[in-house]
Amino acid sequence: MSSANTSQSSSSTSSSAVVTIVEPSVSDRLLVALAGSRPPGFPKGPATDAAPDMASAPLALLSRLAQTQQGGAGLALAGQLVVVIWSNDALKFVLSTDAHRFQKDGTAFFPNSILTGDGLLTSDGDAWKRQRRAAAPAFRDAAVRRYSRVMASNAERTFARDWASDQVVSLWSRCNALTLAIAGEVLFGEDFLVDDADALTTNLEVALDEFAARGARGFADPEWLPTPGNLRFRQAVAAVDEVVLSIIRNRRRRLQTQGEPEGDADLLTRLVAASGAETSDQQLRDEVTTMLVAGQETSAIALFWLLVDLALGSAANATSTSPLSRCTDEVDALAASKGGESFTLDDVSRLRYLEACVLESLRLHPPAYLIGRCATMDTTLPGLGDVPQGATVLPCAYLAHRTNQWDAVTSYEPRRWLPEGAPDAPCVLSAEPAHDAPLFISALKDGANGTLRGSPMYIPFGGGPRNCIGSAFAVCEVVVLAATLLRKCSMRWPGYTSDAPTDNLGRLRVDDSFPIAADAGLTLRPRTNPLVSLRIEASSPACAASGRYTGFANTRSVVHPALPSAAGADSPSAFSRIATDTLLSRDVSSPPSSSLADDDASSATLFASSSSFLVVALQAVPPVHAEVVQATVRAAN
Ligand code: HEM
Secondary structure, three states: OOOOEEEEOOOOOOOOOOEEEEOOOHHHHHHHHHHOOOOOOOOOOOOOOOHHHHHHOHHHHHHHHHHHOOOEEEEEEOOEEEEEEOOHHHHHHHHHHOHHHEEOOOOOOOOOOOOOOOOOOOOOHHHHHHHHHHHHHHHOHHHHHHHHHHHHHHHHHHHHHHOOOOOEEEHHHHHHHHHHHHHHHHHHHHHHHOOOHHHHHHHHHHHHHHHHHHHHHOOOOOOOOOOHHHHHHHHHHHHHHHHHHHHHHHHHHHHHHHOOOOOOOOHHHHHHHHHOOOOOHHHHHHHHHHHHHHHHHHHHHHHHHHHHHHHHHHHHOOOOOOHHHHHHHHHHHHHHHHOOOOOOHHHOOOOHHHHHHHHHHHHHOOOOOEOOEEEOOOEEEOOOEEEOOOOEEEEEHHHHOOOOOOOOOOOOOHHHHOOOOOOOOOOOOOOOOOOOOOHHHHHHHHHHOOOOOOOOOOOOOOOHHHOOOOHHHHHHHHHHHHHHHHHHEEEEOOOOOOOOOEOOOOOEOOOOOOOOOEEEOOOEEEOOOOEEEEEEOOOOHHHHHOOOOOOOOOOEEEOOOOHHHHHHOOOHHHHHHHHHHHHHOOOOOOOOOOOOOHHHHHHOEEEEEOOOEEEEEEEOOOOOOOOEEEEEEEOOO
16 A cells, blocks of 8 residues: 655755655545554554544553554554654654655644745755755844843743732743743834734734644644634734734835844844845745744743743652752842843853753653654664655654653653752852853753763754754743743742642642643643742742742842951851841942841841852842842852
8 A cells, every 4th residue: 555645846865855745545544544554564553543542632642652662653643654753763863864764744743834834844855955044043142142132021021010929820821921922022023012013912822822723633624624713813824924024024125224134133134134135025924933833832831841840840859959949049149140130141051950940841841742754755764664655754752751761750850951060059159151051052962862861862852954943042031031030939839739749748749640731732732721829029939948038129239348258257147147237337339228227137148158159138128129139248268
């Protein structure tokens, strides 16, 4: 039986050739679906068609495959031949060494859509190479540094305006709205903030939502069918297109008069500048909406699971210091040394423990848990079997990250991402430039090659030539948003804290009974919409745990030359007292605050200490708009 008829748009089978895969005939599909017919040598797997399971409970299906098969499994999905792969050898083969045997077009998983059009995510061959080259400058460090300022200012504005203190909100909706606002501003710059912004945001939300829902339903339901969902979708996409095309035309005009984009240009300006006059408005529109599809919800999901993992992950480690309090300590310490400035790209490598948590959450909850390829020729997958031309191959990050090649595979272990011998406690107390590269760079490089601390494959951003062009953007975004949040608020989980199971230290236990479950569709969204409340400008969790107070409204750093002598004090509390007295005597070159009263001295506590630094926090004006003055003191050696 042939699974698909194929023809090639080019006579060669080089990497630039795009193969047109003709859909399998209805009779072929029925044979595969009903009779469980598989070509000889096809990888082993369930005999019956797995489409119902894939549509209703994909993670359960994947977990069953991992229990019964080694490294990969052959399936029929709605009569199409599909192989899910998770062994190192097969992943390296498909994503990297033999990537030219596979293409995006024709996969049974990722829907062709009027939303993405012919953008970078779905294109193949020479067109993809051209698009990737044109898009690359918009993702270099200098550009991401500019975007990181948009991320931080959006987060600060949003937390102050929309996440009122103690109000119960849906965490997932808030994460999603936040990354959508950021994606809009990063892409369109000031154009996203003017009149059409609300309409654009609403229509984008509808379009992205329907797109994800279609992906979650799987293999039927083409976009042209006049279902209510499709009609809503088409209407929203048309409205988005109208605004986006007009922004693109304006941008072209502006570039013609102003020349090269400036350093703080938005992503669209960079794309227009790099694409050249021969690129049509429609192609630029496809690139822009592709960036939204590829980068917005995935980042929201990454932030969501990070916050959930931080709230709950400590239970998996039987240690007294939770990942959340370590992150908060690290964030507070860096914030103190930055004197209240926003976090940016440069802080990613300073917030090493938080970044390690981001990597660990992406391991356990990779937003793109399955990625799709179509075989352009008959191929043998290493260790698994033969795959005919036209079959779909699905590299599965979810299973690759959960095989027992990983140490403590089910535990939340951020430390696995830190260099051997790195201190357990956060050590970032200075805003000096960090010399080490962010952790994710080696994690993605070594992880995709299976050489990370041994052999496991780490592929939250894919691997090989089609890896995620936005990975630095995404890691930066999640770190900046989480750091801004942790610095400003503590999170409470009403409804989950009281009756959810706890471990013997009284913390929440992470297991299947916990009501935040993943719901795999096109991405790994949460199934439920957990509620949280934020306490803003009150004790952060780490500070609450140690009885310390920190606020954030007007945090400043004061480094005073008189203070090193205080390091001679024989105990932390003595040091704290001396440092406090010194500050309160107003004999400082930079007075902490005109409203600082003498009796506030009692609330001064030792904030953190190491051999070379001591940090003191003073609470000045309680309760809500407390001003906190943080004095960073270099101790005498
Ligand atoms: C946590 C967030 C993100 C995750 C988990 C993620 C994941 C991925 C994965 C797994 C791929 C490879 C797909 C494949 O091989 O078929 C990919 C590709 C891609 N991603 Fe991301 N991504 C994220 C954020 C972003 C952002 C922020 C952007 C842009 C602003 C972006 C733009 C793209 C594009 C354009 C591609 C296609 C690249 C190509 O084929 O050359 N992604 N992403």
